[in-house]
Amino acid sequence: MAGIWLIGAYGAVSTTTMTGIAAIKTGAAPRVQVGMVTEAPECDPIRSKFPLEEIAVGGHEVRFLDRNAYQASEKIWEENVHFQRSYLDKGKNELSKIKAKKGTAINCGPGVDALGELDTLEGEGLTLSEIISRIMKDYESFKNKNGEVCVINAASTEPHIPLTEAHQSLDTFEGLIDENQTEMVTASMLYAYAAFKQKIPYGNFTPSHGATVPAIRELAVKQKMPYMGDDGKTGETLMKTTLAPMFKMRNLKILGWAGFNILGDDDGVTLSKDANKASKIESKDKAISSSIGYSPFSITEIKYFPPLVDHKVAWDYISYRGFLGTKMALQFTWHGIDSILAAPIAIDIARSLMFAKSRGEFGAIHELAFFFKHPIDDIIGNTFIQYELYNNWINEGRTVELKKMQAKIVK
Amino acid sequence: MAGIWLIGAYGAVSTTTMTGIAAIKTGAAPRVQVGMVTEAPECDPIRSKFPLEEIAVGGHEVRFLDRNAYQASEKIWEENVHFQRSYLDKGKNELSKIKAKKGTAINCGPGVDALGELDTLEGEGLTLSEIISRIMKDYESFKNKNGEVCVINAASTEPHIPLTEAHQSLDTFEGLIDENQTEMVTASMLYAYAAFKQKIPYGNFTPSHGATVPAIRELAVKQKMPYMGDDGKTGETLMKTTLAPMFKMRNLKILGWAGFNILGDDDGVTLSKDANKASKIESKDKAISSSIGYSPFSITEIKYFPPLVDHKVAWDYISYRGFLGTKMALQFTWHGIDSILAAPIAIDIARSLMFAKSRGEFGAIHELAFFFKHPIDDIIGNTFIQYELYNNWINEGRTVELKKMQAKIVK
Amino acid sequence: MAGIWLIGAYGAVSTTTMTGIAAIKTGAAPRVQVGMVTEAPECDPIRSKFPLEEIAVGGHEVRFLDRNAYQASEKIWEENVHFQRSYLDKGKNELSKIKAKKGTAINCGPGVDALGELDTLEGEGLTLSEIISRIMKDYESFKNKNGEVCVINAASTEPHIPLTEAHQSLDTFEGLIDENQTEMVTASMLYAYAAFKQKIPYGNFTPSHGATVPAIRELAVKQKMPYMGDDGKTGETLMKTTLAPMFKMRNLKILGWAGFNILGDDDGVTLSKDANKASKIESKDKAISSSIGYSPFSITEIKYFPPLVDHKVAWDYISYRGFLGTKMALQFTWHGIDSILAAPIAIDIARSLMFAKSRGEFGAIHELAFFFKHPIDDIIGNTFIQYELYNNWINEGRTVELKKMQAKIVK
Amino acid sequence: MAGIWLIGAYGAVSTTTMTGIAAIKTGAAPRVQVGMVTEAPECDPIRSKFPLEEIAVGGHEVRFLDRNAYQASEKIWEENVHFQRSYLDKGKNELSKIKAKKGTAINCGPGVDALGELDTLEGEGLTLSEIISRIMKDYESFKNKNGEVCVINAASTEPHIPLTEAHQSLDTFEGLIDENQTEMVTASMLYAYAAFKQKIPYGNFTPSHGATVPAIRELAVKQKMPYMGDDGKTGETLMKTTLAPMFKMRNLKILGWAGFNILGDDDGVTLSKDANKASKIESKDKAISSSIGYSPFSITEIKYFPPLVDHKVAWDYISYRGFLGTKMALQFTWHGIDSILAAPIAIDIARSLMFAKSRGEFGAIHELAFFFKHPIDDIIGNTFIQYELYNNWINEGRTVELKKMQAKIVK
The missing domain is CATH 3.30.360.10 (Dihydrodipicolinate Reductase; domain 2)
Structure with missing residues (x-):
């Protein structure tokens, strides 16, 4: 058993991920050569460890919290008609049982505000510490039910707030939280922080800060959790x-x-x-x-x-x-079609991070650069070298030093 | 000293090659990042062995034999204006001294006939044997003057004539020549055959038969000559x-x-x-x-x-x-612009084949697949794998078996 | 009441036409700015005379004759998903009542044969005269039910057979038919001939011969029937x-x-x-x-x-x-999407030809050149001049001479 | 004899105009179907009244005033190679005799400043009145030499400054000038104002204010001068x-x-x-x-x-x-290639405005909408209707009312 927890659970990428997994499980939708890298024969070690059949999904949202995942998916589908209607019907049973938990949109910027009225934890008047506690509780309950899980941030892009001295170490960062300095953090930081506290890997499918803040990276290492980002490379x-x-x-x-x-x-x-x-x-x-x-x-x-x-x-x-x-x-x-390209990659990242964790790997898993527009620590962008790196990593683990990976840029 | 002998010497690819080398030698034209792979730092072993400054050019033609290379280049330039006029002016001195030798267009098909009146060796009434002798003599004199040389076939694409039993072994193929069976050979075969007889490597920049006929491949091995093809991969x-x-x-x-x-x-x-x-x-x-x-x-x-x-x-x-x-x-x-893309690759192939010869390598140099649309023996088409293969070959020589190279196709 | 009789009734263009009319009638599908020229305000005289609400559809087919129009439309839809599924559902009641009549595919060439097994009138062993009689009977019964009707040939493109002396006059053409010279006619000729015999206008949405054979044009004039072609101009x-x-x-x-x-x-x-x-x-x-x-x-x-x-x-x-x-x-x-572009134009042509008939106009209605790739008699191709010509014709009738229309080509 | 006075004389559009006229005069460059509308047979009344052979050119500039038109044209050509070098050589004699006069760049915005150091009349410390006088004097001397002339503004696009009450009438506008309110005018206004004062038509090839300011339009009517704009419609x-x-x-x-x-x-x-x-x-x-x-x-x-x-x-x-x-x-x-498309249109506009003046027409010549991105008074944008309007105007003069031209928008 395993699970993927999606931040932005009712968005296009997440609902397509959820519907897709459900439809593939029923055998209705094709699973071969449909853009999911971890289903290719080369990735058999990952695929066989985390088969799609055993993957559950859940997530946080800040809108439409009265809907279940089927209703949310149907709404997105009606606007996009991005796959056969029957997949939604086949998955209805499973999707109807999933309901997103209320999340945070703190400092997500004017772009997110423009999406309409939001229903958030901070809207309930919670402090940063309380928000983190609630998120951790949601994670915990998902983990208890599904065993190994991974958080994937598929929410809308946040503006980058300036990182200060206080963001540089875990100690000072936790100071910010304790003092409820709300203007100093963004939603993605809280989601990542909570994940590592809960010993869950974190994949950053957006360019938002998330796990890349030095303080949070420090936490990941301390907790021995793997993570990677930023921004799914889809098109x-x-x-x-x-x-x-x-x-x-x-x-x-x-x-x-x-x-x-x-x-x-x-x-x-x-x-x-x-x-x-x-x-x-x-x-x-x-x-x-x-x-x-x-x-x-x-x-x-x-x-x-x-x-x-x-x-x-x-x-x-x-x-x-x-x-x-x-x-x-x-x-x-x-x-x-953005969600069609992104959904399978989101699954790939989640599976790969759970695979990394299962091998005891932690910190930024640079070998997953293949899946990201802007790989953490400026690892090589060349898709082909990234692909080799990823395949070698699956079979042989982490053998290449960061320096050498970065050097490949100028090769 | 080295040299490149171009079949189709007054065509767009060849005249651009000749003008380019001349213009670069004078320092007028740029040589950095202009599409010549062997000028990149990775190819230093090749570049330093065969510096552009020491490469001479010559070739066979079947049209405009009254022109010298400057006049031929100027004509092509006037139609295409594919580089700065000044490069032609700067190279005039060197180009004016080059005159193409009369070649053969035997069985080059209706496409070549459509180019206008041809002036060929067979037009003089020569037999196949005599044509080969003449070509060999031209090669020889070029080689005597320039040391290591390579023949590059940059002539127009020939129709593929059916290969018979007689094309399968050197013995029977030479029988065809002795009996002057003109309908059984094409110009590219004669050029390749003559090159190997003269101990010169041969690069097939066109999809014409050239060196790929089994009988001629046998000759290459016998003479310990390297060759590769087919058809420059340019666009x-x-x-x-x-x-x-x-x-x-x-x-x-x-x-x-x-x-x-x-x-x-x-x-x-x-x-x-x-x-x-x-x-x-x-x-x-x-x-x-x-x-x-x-x-x-x-x-x-x-x-x-x-x-x-x-x-x-x-x-x-x-x-x-x-x-x-x-x-x-x-x-x-x-x-x-076809000739702009093709000319530097033609030079790359020539340099690489001369480099192979200098290391005692012979037969089809599959590691040059990177440069060809249709690499001989159906070697991997993937540009990136080809590039790795080529780079490894430069530094480490021929280490990968043919079977393994072919197998990479399905990887 | 009016009607459109579609040759190739179960093809993509025809089924989209039928479904579209049905869906628009129910109010489910939009009718404004959806590519139907005769629904624009400028065409009010035509629109008000032949409102979509009163237009029935039927047609000839040579495949899938066991299906009704709903089943045929559904099949096309499943392959193309070229409009909202609900339109099909809304139109089901009306479409299920329509069944295509068996038609002819005589000399329709290898392309049509490649579509699969055909079920044709000639397959029953009928002579040309008998085929024409059957077609005329189908037309007649449609006309009796629906008042003014128009035949639109939306079948696959036929090869052009050579037109002989016998095709030049009605008299000799009817001789061919009487003698059952099957190699001398194509299906489209029979459909057009039968239409004019039955006093029905004919629009040639394909480049097939159809009404353009001189003998058949003679018949149109004799019967005072309007027609136009060739080949709907859609993309x-x-x-x-x-x-x-x-x-x-x-x-x-x-x-x-x-x-x-x-x-x-x-x-x-x-x-x-x-x-x-x-x-x-x-x-x-x-x-x-x-x-x-x-x-x-x-x-x-x-x-x-x-x-x-x-x-x-x-x-x-x-x-x-x-x-x-x-x-x-x-x-x-x-x-x-071919059928989405073609269907409304097919309706435009049918309405326009019925409108022409209602004003007593006959022969080639060159003013409809706007709708055709290759307007009969090589009338001006310029879309803008065609549009003016069409609009003037709606309001003022046929005022411009053929000669003057052609002269506009060189304007 | 006639003349075109170009604002922005050493820019790409103007130098191409000048070189083009010179090269066509010598017979070196083609004049048929090269994008000049007024050379088409339909425009014979204009072409024959202002033959290219008799058109002189001159203009104002704010950069490179030490160059003559040949030198300026050569510089542009070297960057663009947008026509055969020989046209420049053929026109050298004529072009070398042309030297731009110093102009104004008042309030031309950061974009123009970014072009490098400017050499302007205001740079000499002149007041607005003095600048206008200098411009008028330049116009006058060009007119004295060449008879009928037209000013074409082909300078870089200015920012739109807000138009105040004072811009609404000639009287108040002239008050601004007298008071030297430099922040209230832009260069294009001064060029247009001076042209009308000097009884010269004005064509606005840019989207800058130019003649469209109400006060300046009033002047045009008072002086019975034709003008049109804005912004040449080229691509x-x-x-x-x-x-x-x-x-x-x-x-x-x-x-x-x-x-x-x-x-x-x-x-x-x-x-x-x-x-x-x-x-x-x-x-x-x-x-x-x-x-x-x-x-x-x-x-x-x-x-x-x-x-x-x-x-x-x-x-x-x-x-x-x-x-x-x-x-x-x-x-x-x-x-x-911007200048290649624009130059012939600039000539078309100049010829057409001189033609309008010769027929006693004045004010905005809306019938020239065909040549402009944004025709003054929001005349119809449809290219085809514009073309008809223009052709009818050539042959029949101004017969369509402004209201009706504007109404055509919604047709």
């Missing part, structure tokens, strides 16, 4: 970190890379706010330089475009220099 | 063998891949003839399956489109299946 | 005939136009056969020259690509010359 | 106002239109400043609504992308709704 960035190395290998100079993203769901609403968008763009921008070792002139733009709903269209224009200095160009249009 | 296929592995790594199923190519130069004229085009499409089609281990529904179309001249535009549409079976799509438009 | 050609005039107005020279179409439904299967495709490409190719008065270098390619099902993706690359002779380029990717 | 907006009507005619609903522009020359530098960009985006945004009568969700983004230099790439993604409410999409990539 345009996957393309960037695949194509940029192609130019590098061929010794072609990338002169400029312009990327425009349009998307129309809640994520789009959130990212239409500059504060929230900044975290995202930062995460996307480093992708190229960490793949090829230099930074070409770069444009990364994200815009809310309602007609697309959950579809995401990215147009990228790459100008490069060839023999004798002659300029040429490549352009691509990526048309993906 | 759309480079993209295919980079992107298809991305889907594979992410365990996403490619449902179909439609690729349309338009180009407007002599190569386009040649490929507008079905017989010549067939060889090319065959070469491009295997790229995906050799990268991912299965064959999605595939369309590969090449059309002549005169307004583009030497520019090449490829539009590819890829339909793939994600989580829960949902279909999504990626499309790209590759806009490259 | 790429609509773009061509809109954009080509833009270049013309700006006095920019189009140097070349390359268009690649991929599609995945039965239509794609049919068009993957060269004989059937030839008719289609001919129809598409004239679009540009009839819009701008000259013929740029042109490529038109259509390929079967199963992953798309009924979706149709066209990529067009246009090379044009600007000031000082400098070349520039435009490219577009049109992503449409 | 993406030409596409928008051509394609949006296509959807409208077919009664298809445009749900959203996302347009991303990248460009790399001085214009890009200027537009990378938000204040300057705002004027531009406002001008582009109205294009769709003025073409179809409603405003779909719209994104218009312009970004500086240096690798493109003067090339301009626009990617537009259009989401539209078809039958049964089904969504479909069109996307295009426009790849144009």
Whole structure:
């Protein structure tokens, strides 16, 4: 038995994750070559240890708390029609039994506020300590029922608040919490902190701070918990970190890379706010330089475009220099459905972190860089090297030093 | 001292190669990050052994034999304006001294005939044996002057003639030549045969038969000569063998891949003839399956489109299946200038083959798969694995068995 | 009361037409700005004379004759999911009552044969005369029930058989029929002939011969019946005939136009056969020259690509010359759903032809050129001039002479 | 004899205009179908009255005043290589004799300041009145030499300063000038004011205020001078106002239109400043609504992308709704060279305004809407209706009332 606890449980990524697992369990939905890496034969050690059949789901939400997971999933489906209706019907029985717990949206910024009225723990007047206690209790009860579990943060992108001296050590950070300094933390920090306290691994599917705050990283090590992030690499960035190395290998100079993203769901609403968008763009921008070792002139733009709903269209224009200095160009249009691409990766990350824990590994599991737009500690962005790293890790464990992984950037 | 002998010496690829080397030698043209792999630091053993400064060029042609290389290059440039005019001016002195030798176009098909009046050795009434002798003599004199040399076939694509029992062994093949069975050989076979007889490595930049005929491969081994092919991987296929592995790594199923190519130069004229085009499409089609281990529904179309001249535009549409079976799509438009992409690779192949010879390696150098659309013996198509293979080979020589290289296809 | 009789009744275009009318009648589906021109305010005279509420549908088929229209529509829907499932449910009552009559597929070519086993009138051993009688009887019974009706040929594209002397006059054509010269006619000719005999207008939504045979045009005039064709202008050609005039107005020279179409439904299967495709490409190719008065270098390619099902993706690359002779380029990717684009136009054509009949107009109604890829008699292709022509015709009737319409081509 | 006076004389548009006229005069450059509308047969009355052979050029600049027009053109050419070098050589004689006069850049915003050090009349310490006098004197001397002339503002886009009560009447506006209220005017206003004072027509090729200030419009009427603007319609907006009507005619609903522009020359530098960009985006945004009568969700983004230099790439993604409410999409990539598209249109506008003046027409010549992104007084945006309006005007003069032209928007 195992479980995945989703922050942002009723969003598009999470409901697709929940419906998908339910539909695959019934045998209705296909499980082969559908974007879940851990179902590929290469990942058999992980797959066989945490079979989909034995994975339960739950999560925190700050909206629609009167709904159960079936109702939440149905609402998202009606807007997106992103898979066959019958999968929802087949999963109804299981999904109806799941209800999200009330969470926190502290300092989630104007983008999250724009989603409508929120129903949060801080809204009940709880202090930071009390919020953490409630979250830990929810985690605990999920863990008690399902054995090994992992928290995946799939909530909307938060603005980055400035990290102060107090964020640098666990001691001072816990001071902030004790003093209820609400402006000094964000929701993702609380979720990560609570997870490690509860001895649960944490995967950061968003570019929000989460586990990356030094104080919280310290806690993870102390508790011997694995974690990784940031920001699931699902679409345009996957393309960037695949194509940029192609130019590098061929010794072609990338002169400029312009990327425009349009998307129309809640994520789009959130990212239409500059504060929230900044975290995202930062995460996307480093992708190229960490793949090829230099930074070409770069444009990364994200815009809310309602007609697309959950579809995401990215147009990228790459100008490069060839023999004798002659300029040429490549352009691509990526048309993906965000939740369809993200859901299986969220499962991959959860399974991989539980696998890491089962082998006694802890701290940032850099070998999972393959799944992230902006791997913690600026590990190599090149998708192919990441893939090798991941596969070797599955079979041989942690053999490569951090320094060497980082060095691969300039290789 | 070293040299590159170009079949199709006055075509776009060859004249760009010649002008490029000349312009780089004078210091006028940039040499860093311009698409030449062997100029990257990783390839230092090759670069330092065969510095561009010491590479001479020459070649065979079947048209415009009254021109020198400067005049031929200028003509191509006027149609394409594919680099700064000044490079031509700077290289004039060196280029004017080079004059192509008369070659053969035997069984080069309707596509080559469509290029206009040809001036060939067979046009002089020579037999196959006599043609081979003449070619060998040209090679010899070039070799005598320049030391280590390599033949690169950059001529237009020939139709594939059916290979018979007689093509299977050197003995019977030489029988065909002795009996002057002109319908049984093509120009590329004669060029490759003559190269090996003359103890010169041979790189097949086209999908024409060239060195891949079993009888000629036998000769290469007998003479201890290295060779590799087929068909320089410069544009759309480079993209295919980079992107298809991305889907594979992410365990996403490619449902179909439609690729349309338009180009407007002599190569386009040649490929507008079905017989010549067939060889090319065959070469491009295997790229995906050799990268991912299965064959999605595939369309590969090449059309002549005169307004583009030497520019090449490829539009590819890829339909793939994600989580829960949902279909999504990626499309790209590759806009490259064929000769600009091909010329540095032609130099890379020549340098690499001379390097192989210098280490005593012979037969098909599968480790050069990185440079070819359709690597001989169906070696792995995945660009990234090819790149690793190539880099390891530079530093460690031939350590991987053919079987294992082929097996990587299904990895 | 009025009615539309669809040839190819269980194909994607026809079933979408039938379901659409049914769903709009119930008020479930939107009717405003959904691609039906005759629902726009400008077309009020037509709309008010033939309101959707009073339009019945029926048709001929050569496959799946055991199904009713609901079952046939459901099958198409399951493959395409091209509209909300609920529309089908809402229309079920009406659709279940409709059953296609057995039709003919005489000389419809290898493309139609490839669709699977056919169930045709000629399969019963009927002669041409008998086939025509049966078709006429089906028409008659539909007309008796529904008052004014129109036949729309929405069947798969036929190969063009050569038209002989005997096709030039009604007299000799009827001789062919009497003598049962089955190789001299195609299904579309029989449908059109029978329509005019039965005093029913005929719209040719395909590039098949249909009413365009001189003998059959003679019959239309004799019977005072209106007709128009060929080939519904729904996607790429609509773009061509809109954009080509833009270049013309700006006095920019189009140097070349390359268009690649991929599609995945039965239509794609049919068009993957060269004989059937030839008719289609001919129809598409004239679009540009009839819009701008000259013929740029042109490529038109259509390929079967199963992953798309009924979706149709066209990529067009246009090379044009600007000031000082400098070349520039435009490219577009049109992503449409064939039946969704075609169905409302099929209704527009039917309504317009019934409207023409109601005003006593007969012969080719050139003013409907707006709806066709290849308007009969090579009327102007420019979409904007066509639109003006159509609007003027609605309000003022036939005031422009054929000659003057054609002259607009070179305007 | 006639003349075109270019504001921004050494920019890309102006130097291309000057070189183009010179090269065409010599017969070196082609003049047929190169994007100049007034050279088409339909415009013969204009062409024959102001033949290119008799058109002189001059202009104002604020940079590089030590250069002559040949030197300025050569500099632009070296960065862009946007036409054959030989045209510059052929025009050298004529171009070398042209030298720009020192102009004003008053309130041209941070974008213009970013171009580098400026050399302006205000820099000499002149008052507004004195600046106007100097400009008028330059105009006068050009007019004395060349007869009928026209001022075309092809300078960089200015930020829009707020128009006050004082800008509403000529009287109060002249008060601002007398009082030297420098913060209340922009350079384009001064150029337009001076032109009308000097009885010269004025065409506003930029979205800057120029002649559109009510006070200056009053002056134009008083002086009986024609003018028109704003912002030459050369690329993406030409596409928008051509394609949006296509959807409208077919009664298809445009749900959203996302347009991303990248460009790399001085214009890009200027537009990378938000204040300057705002004027531009406002001008582009109205294009769709003025073409179809409603405003779909719209994104218009312009970004500086240096690798493109003067090339301009626009990617537009259009989401539209078809039958049964089904969504479909069109996307295009426009790849144009800004100056190549703009230069001939600048000449068209100048010729057309001189033609208007020769017929005694004055005020805003709305019939020239065809040439502008944002026609003054919100005249119809639909390119085709604009074209008809323009052609009728050439032959029949001003016959359509303003109200009726505006009404055409909703047609």
